[in-house]
Amino acid sequence: MSLNTFFSRSRIILRSQNSHFKLSQQLFFHSSPKRYSSDAFLLKESGTYAIAHSTPQPPYLQTVYERTHKEYPADGHMMVSQLQGSLLTMLCKVMNASKVLELGCFTGYSALCLAEGIKGNKGRVISCEKDEGFAKVALQNVKETGMDDLVEIRIGDGLNTLQSFEKSTHFDLIFIDANKSGYVNYYETILERDLLSNRGIIVADNALFYGCVQKVPNYDPNAPETSENHIPKGLYDNAKNLHRFNEHVTKDPRTTNLLVPGFDGLMLIRKDS
Known part of the structure; x- marks a missing residue:
């Protein structure tokens, strides 16, 4: 076969x-x-x-997930899958995380998955969303689920949000799922401002971006669609930015990283001790 x-x-x-x-x-x-x-x-x-064969998500998470797909059918790809959401919850639990930062909130589903993982730790998830409309929807979802004591929605650019924190602020997990052109700047700002705790990890989503990122080094704009080097025109810029990010992280002696070829590619990063 x-x-x-x-x-x-x-x-x-x-x-x-x-x-x-x-x-x-x-x-x-x-x-x-x-x-x-x-x-x-x-x-x-x-x-x-x-x-x-995975523990089902709580009903409130399933409701937000299904509502998002129903109300935003053309933008559903901006939300993590339920399995990936459960992975974010598990990572928080395994790490015993209490302070979490998310760049790129959309309707709040992933923020709620992260919050589910820190329940009982007296922690908080700060989720940043640049689009005021999406941020309003996320805030509504957070309030309706009764998780507003755990999740704070901030409206604004991701880089500005990172720069607004005191250098004494440390996060156990930072989930990056915002504009792809900003990934390198997010990463550098996190490290330069020491926003990641010594035991913490950065999780960067879409690191393979529809399977296009690995094609960037040999990209040929004139290649036919059947070619191994073809990248759809609408995907190239993001793929190029993500390839730059992957290369940047891999060559950085300050951190250790693992690029997981699951979902749309997850880059896991921790500081070297």
Whole structure:
């Protein structure tokens, strides 16, 4: 069976063409052109199976998730999947985090997932959103779920928000999911202002961006859509910015990083001691 696998956050769709299973499979991230991988762990049942064998999210999180997709059908890609939301909750719990910062709030779903992970720690999630409309919706969702004692929504640019904190402020987890052109500046500001606790981690979303980031070094604007080097015109700028970020982090001796090829790519970063 040759496998054409379409990977969209936690959903995997597989189409079979013949009866022989081959481990060298063609992987598709969302609807982007194909790339090849020797890793055969992304199979048809992975997403559904993983959700079925993970602790369900509380009903209030499921409600916000479903409402967001219903009210913003064209912007649903801006929200993390439920499985990724559960991962954010788990990371906070495993780290025993109490102070969390999010850059890029959208409707507040991911902020609430983070808050679910710090319940009982007398902590707080500060979530920054530049769009006033989305921030208003996020604030409403936070209040309706009764989590306003744990989540603070701030309206404003992510970089300005980072620069507004006192240097004595330290966060256990910083989740970056804002404008992709700002990732390097966010990262540098976090480190320069010492906003990450010694045991803390930065989690940067979309580090692979529809499977386009790894194509940036060999990008050919004239390549046909079937080419390995093709990047859709509307995705190139973000892919280029994220490649710059990935390269910047990887070459930085101040930190240790791990780029996880799951969801849309998660870059995990911690300071070296």
